[in-house]
Amino acid sequence: MHNIWLIAKREYTERIRTKGFIIATVLIPTLMGGGIFAATALAKHSKTASHIAVVASQPQPAADLKHELESGKDTTMQVDILPSSTSLATLDSQMDNKQLDGYLIIHQDSPLPQQATFDFKPRSSADIATASAVTDGLHEVLSREYLAQHGASASDIDSFMHPVTVNIIGKGGKKGDSTASFIVAYILFFLMYMVVLMYGMNVARSIIEEKTSRVFEVLLATIKPQELLAGKILGVGAVGLTQVGIWMIAAAALAAQAGAMSGVSISPTQAVFFIIYFALGYTLYSSAAAALGAMTNSEQELQQLNMFLMMPLFFCMLMIGPIVSNSNSTLSRVVSQIPFCAPLLMNFRISLSMPAWWEIALSIALILITIYIVLSVSSRIYRVGILMYGKKPNLPEILRWLKYS
Amino acid sequence: MPIVELQNIRKVYDTKVAVEGLTLAIEPGTMFGLLGPNGSGKTSSIRMMIGMTVPDSGTVNLFGQPFARTALHRVGYLPEERGLYKKMKVLDQLIFLGQLHNLSEVTARKRSLAWCERMEISEAIDKKTEELSKGMQQKIQFIAALLHEPDLIIMDEPFSGLDPVNATLLMDTLVDLRKEGKAILFSTHRMDQVEKLCDEIALISRGHLLLSGSMRKIKSQYPRNRLQVVFSGDDSFLQHPGIAEAKNYSGIAEIILKDEAAAQPILAAAIANGTVINRFEVMEPTLEEIFIENVRASFGDAEAGGRVDA
Numbered sequence: 001m002h003n004i005w006l007i008a009k010r011e012y013t014e015r016i017r018t019k020g021f022i023i024a025t026v027l028i029p030t031l032m033g034g035g036i037f038a039a040t041a042l043a044k045h046s047k048t049a050s051h052i053a054v055v056a057s058q059p060q061p062a063a064d065l066k067h068e069l070e071s072g073k074d075t076t077m078q079v080d081i082l083p084s085s086t087s088l089a090t091l092d093s094q095m096d097n098k099q100l101d102g103y104l105i106i107h108q109d110s111p112l113p114q115q116a117t118f119d120f121k122p123r124s125s126a127d128i129a130t131a132s133a134v135t136d137g138l139h140e141v142l143s144r145e146y147l148a149q150h151g152a153s154a155s156d157i158d159s160f161m162h163p164v165t166v167n168i169i170g171k172g173g174k175k176g177d178s179t180a181s182f183i184v185a186y187i188l189f190f191l192m193y194m195v196v197l198m199y200g201m202n203v204a205r206s207i208i209e210e211k212t213s214r215v216f217e218v219l220l221a222t223i224k225p226q227e228l229l230a231g232k233i234l235g236v237g238a239v240g241l242t243q244v245g246i247w248m249i250a251a252a253a254l255a256a257q258a259g260a261m262s263g264v265s266i267s268p269t270q271a272v273f274f275i276i277y278f279a280l281g282y283t284l285y286s287s288a289a290a291a292l293g294a295m296t297n298s299e300q301e302l303q304q305l306n307m308f309l310m311m312p313l314f315f316c317m318l319m320i321g322p323i324v325s326n327s328n329s330t331l332s333r334v335v336s337q338i339p340f341c342a343p344l345l346m347n348f349r350i351s352l353s354m355p356a357w358w359e360i361a362l363s364i365a366l367i368l369i370t371i372y373i374v375l376s377v378s379s380r381i382y383r384v385g386i387l388m389y390g391k392k393p394n395l396p397e398i399l400r401w402l403k404y405s
Numbered sequence: 406m407p408i409v410e411l412q413n414i415r416k417v418y419d420t421k422v423a424v425e426g427l428t429l430a431i432e433p434g435t436m437f438g439l440l441g442p443n444g445s446g447k448t449s450s451i452r453m454m455i456g457m458t459v460p461d462s463g464t465v466n467l468f469g470q471p472f473a474r475t476a477l478h479r480v481g482y483l484p485e486e487r488g489l490y491k492k493m494k495v496l497d498q499l500i501f502l503g504q505l506h507n508l509s510e511v512t513a514r515k516r517s518l519a520w521c522e523r524m525e526i527s528e529a530i531d532k533k534t535e536e537l538s539k540g541m542q543q544k545i546q547f548i549a550a551l552l553h554e555p556d557l558i559i560m561d562e563p564f565s566g567l568d569p570v571n572a573t574l575l576m577d578t579l580v581d582l583r584k585e586g587k588a589i590l591f592s593t594h595r596m597d598q599v600e601k602l603c604d605e606i607a608l609i610s611r612g613h614l615l616l617s618g619s620m621r622k623i624k625s626q627y628p629r630n631r632l633q634v635v636f637s638g639d640d641s642f643l644q645h646p647g648i649a650e651a652k653n654y655s656g657i658a659e660i661i662l663k664d665e666a667a668a669q670p671i672l673a674a675a676i677a678n679g680t681v682i683n684r685f686e687v688m689e690p691t692l693e694e695i696f697i698e699n700v701r702a703s704f705g706d707a708e709a710g711g712r713v714d715a
Contacts (some may be wrong), residue, residue, distance in 0.1 A: 003505060011503050014493060213486030220550065221455050221482035222505045224474070387457065396417075 003223040007231025008238065010205065015239045025243050028194075032187065039397075049076050050101035050130040053091055053141055057084040059191045061116070064141040065134075068234050075133045095123045099350045101130055154295035182324070188274055189320065191247070192344050193268050193313055195278060199240040200285030200309060207293030207386070211270040216386050225383040233286050235278065244278055273360075280367045281343025285309060287371060291378035294385030295398065300350055319345055327352045339370035406469045408588040409430050409454055414463030416449055423449040425535050425612040426462070431588045431605070433556070436579065438603035442700050446612040447592045448485060451559055454484055454590075461604040468556070478507050481550035485561035485592075487542055491535040495521075495545055498534060499552060506553035507556060513552060520548040524574065540571050547575060551582075558582060560591040576602060596693040606649055607695060610703040616695070627690045632660040634675070635684040642675035 015021055052069075056062035066079040082091075094100045102122035109115065121133055140161065145155045210216040219228055248271050289309060296302045319341070323332045327349050336345040336355075342363040347356050381398060416424045424446040431437045437617045441447050450457045453465055456472055457465035467476040490498055496517055503513030521527045524544045529537055532544070543566060550558065558579075564572045579589055579602065593599060599606060600620070606618040616623055630649075635657050643651045643658060647667025651660045662668060675682060 003506075006501065006504050010493075014490070018492075209491075210488075213491055214484060214486035215490055216488065217457075217484035217486060218482065218488045218502065218546075219505065220457050221480065221484075223476050385450075 003227045004231040004234065007219075007228055008235035011232055011235025012238050015202075015236065016242065021239065021243070023127060024168050025246050031249050032191075049078075050127070050133075051078040051080075052130065052134070053080045053082055053086075053102055053103040054106065055082050055084055055086050055088075055091070055095075055103060056108065058105040058106070058110075061138070061141045061145060064145065068137045068141050068355065069133065075137070077133065079128075095121075097122070102134075104134055117270075126288065146310075170244050181352070184270065185348055186320075188270060188351050189316075189344060189348045191244075192274065192278060192281065192347055193316070195240055195244060196281040196285050196343060197309065197313060199236055199282050200289040201302075201306065202239075203236050203286040203290035204293030204296075204306075205288060205299065206232060206236060207382070208296060208299060208302060211293075211297065211386055220386075225386065226379050229290055229379050229382050233290065236286065237282050240282055241275070243281065244275060248275070269354075273347055277343040277347040278366070280364065280371070284339065284343070284367060284374060285376040287378050291374075291381040291385075294378070294382040308361070313344070316341045316344040317383050318346065323348060324352070330353070333359065337366060339363075339367045340385070342367055407466075409470060409590070410464075410466040410469075411450070414450070414453060414460040414465065416453060416458065416460050422612050424453070424609075426607065427463075427612070427614050429607050429614065429617055431557075431590055433588050434583055434586045435604045435630045436583050436602050437588065437590040438599040438606040439590060439609070440596075440599065440606055440696060441592075441609040445610045445611065448561060449612075450592075451482075451561060451592070451712065454559065455480055455677055474675055478553060479556045481551040481553065481555035481558045481578070483503065483546055483558075483560040483563055484676060484710075487546050489534045489542060489677045490570060492533055493538070494531060494533055495526075498528040499545065499549055500512075502549040503552040508553055515661075516552050518547065518552065523578070524548060539566050539687050540568060543567060544571065544575075544707070547578075556587055558587055558589045560589070562593055563591050564593060564595065572598075591699075596691065596696060600692050606692075608699055610700045613703065615699045620692075624689050624692075628665050629687050629689045630665055631688040631690060632658075632662055632671070633684070633686045633688060634658045634682065635679050637684050638676065639675075639678045642671055643648070644678060645671045645674050647671055667692040694699070 021115065054062050062081050067075040067080050069075050090105045091100060095102070100123065102120060105121075107117045107119070118138060120131060122131055144157050144161065147160065148154075152160070178324055210219070210258070216228065266277040268312060283339075289306075291303060292305045292308065297306060316335075319332075319335050323336070323345065326332060332345075332349065333355075335341055336349055336359070338345075344354070345365045346360065350360070385398075409426055409429075409431040411429050414424055414427050415422075416580070422518070427446070427450055439447050441451070449458070453460050454467070455477060456465075456474060465472040466481065467473075470476065491502070496514070499517035499520075500510060500513040501515065504510060508516070518527075521530050524547070526541055526544050529541055529545070534542060537545070543563075547560075547563065550560065560579075561581075563575060567575065579591075583589055603620055605617070605619050606623065608615045637656055640653060640658070643653060643660070645667070647663055647670060649661045649663045651658055660671075662671075665687075672682070672685055
């Protein structure tokens with residue numbers, strides 16, 4: 001135990017002093033937090049402000065559309081109404097000169113707008129915002145006109161077209177925000193993804209570093225490979241926990257300050273489960289990474305092998321969709337029990353809506369069993385692999401290593 | 406009681422036999438040289454001595470007991486490939502390695518400082534390892550192996566890459582340690598160092614032990630049939646029938662004798678001819694010659710050329 005402690009302590013103190021650690025600890029929450037606030041702020045305040053032309057033979061619905069787009073709820077566009085005799089070539093050249101962002105042609109034979117067809121030509125086909133603003137505007141205008149034709153009064157139309165607001169009631173009767181809880185779940189998912197992978201790979205890298213610098217030859221002259229491996233996993237994991245802990249505290253402080261405003265907050269339950277599943281996921285992935293590190297001789301070789309670590313994580317990402325749409329479906333329940341996915345997916349489900357307690361307990365038990373198996377295989381590979389230089393071993397060789405004494 | 410005793414050990418990696426039937430013993434207060442060409446099984450043998458690998462058969466005894474990990478706290482090991490944490494400060498590194506050998510932090514610090522002074526690298530203790538020269542790193546590695554005052558010191562190529570001043574410093578230190586009664590095993594390719602330092606040697610090639618025993622005994626097995634004569638005047642004594650081969654580099658003759666006994670008659674013949682003899686020396690073969698001869702024989706002459714790098 002003394003040796004494991006010494007190895008872990010060295011690994012911890014050396015890593016925590018590095019610039020990389022300090023930068024990641026400060027920068028990642030800043031970037032993430034900043035990104036979220038910027039995204040929500042932009043989503044709230046951005047209005048389409050393109051300049052388009054409408055080519056119409058009849059005054060309506062063109063005039064109403066102009067009104068809707070220039071002073072509507074979400075748009076402050078500039079709209080020019082042009083007669084149908086306008087040459088399209090002129091408009092095209094105006095678009096090429098960037099004076100116009102697009103033009104809409106209304107083909108209409110009768111004054112009744114319902115029979116009209118619409119062609120919209122945007123300057124850039126990637127300009128989805130303008131196109132959808134035009135579509136929404138037309139929809140609004142045509143609906144209003146249809147209602148007016150059927151004898152509805154202006155105030156009736158207004159109240160009919162008034163958007164519906166649904167209040168989401170969260171736990172404890174407080175008014176919640178379902179978008180915010182999705183955002184939190186996503187943040188936690190990607191944070192988990194990042195730290196598990198990052199610290200798992202750190203273990204592999206640290207093994208390769210000792211292998212290339214041959215330090216372990218000195219170390220193995222006093223201590224057992226298993227102690228070295230255990231100390232390393234504990235030390236690097238402690239660094240990860242420290243970092244995650246700092247982030248959680250920062251998130252809590254941020255939530256206290258700005259959380260109320262943005263509606264984004266991480267509950268204590270979410271934080272506790274995040275730390276539990278991080279510890280489990282990290283141990284599992286770092287045990288597997290240790291075997292990869294012991295098999296390879298350089299970072300480049302490690303990179304060829306790290307897809308074995310990435311694959312289950314990618315699979316987890318594919319599962320986000322199904323879990324979001326129904327977090328208690330059979331599929332969600334099954335995939336969140338797969339030990340290599342549970343740290344990410346069970347935690348994701350917890351941050352969406354609490355699964356049954358036995359599901360959580362089962363997933364933790366399964367991860368622990370898998371950790372035991374992976375660790376015993378890796379420590380055997382590690383024991384032999386760190387003494388092998390040169391050629392990268394093939395699978396039969398690795399299997400033979402497991403039998404060495 | 407020998408400090409290290411290997412009994413008929415054997416180690417096979419897949420199909421390659423690394424060590425086969427190796428038996429040797431190292432007594433306290435001995436400087437033991439482990440010699441052999443590259444890939445001959447030296448490092449494999451050393452690794453089995455310190456329990457990094459386990460022999461497939463045969464026994465390893467340390468300090469008169471069957472191998473146990475607790476005995477490792479009495480062993481200091483300097484690996485062939487130098488291994489230090491590049492980013493760690495020298496003093497922290499030495500303390501860490503000392504602590505792994507069960508020293509307290511205070512003792513480790515005290516001894517590290519004392520050793521750095523002795524090895525003349527005190528100015529390096531606050532630097533990171535990667536900032537140091539190779540020779541300095543080697544001295545630090547050397548100190549790390551000795552901090553816990555081991556009774557058995559195992560050094561794989563301790564002098565490689567050192568300048569003569571530093572090599573001498575390390576050699577003198579090892580000689581001092583031998584005087585204190587420690588057993589020292591080292592491997593090297595530099596035969597002049599072995600001749601100067603070692604009491605006993607073992608020569609292995611392709612995993613087999615070719616020669617072992619005290620330096621005196623081994624050398625005495627070979628005839629003292631080399632003769633060097635520094636002379637002026639008549640050189641007709643070089644035609645003496647007792648000479649197998651002679652080269653005359655204008656006044657310095659290097660002669661291989663047919664027989665040890667031929668030396669005195671040659672001297673007599675030279676003086677009788679009136680040759681002025683400035684120096685007349687009968688020599689035993691150098692260790693290097695013995696090494697090459699034995700390793701060649703173990704490989705078979707044809708393939709020896711490329712593999713012998715003494």
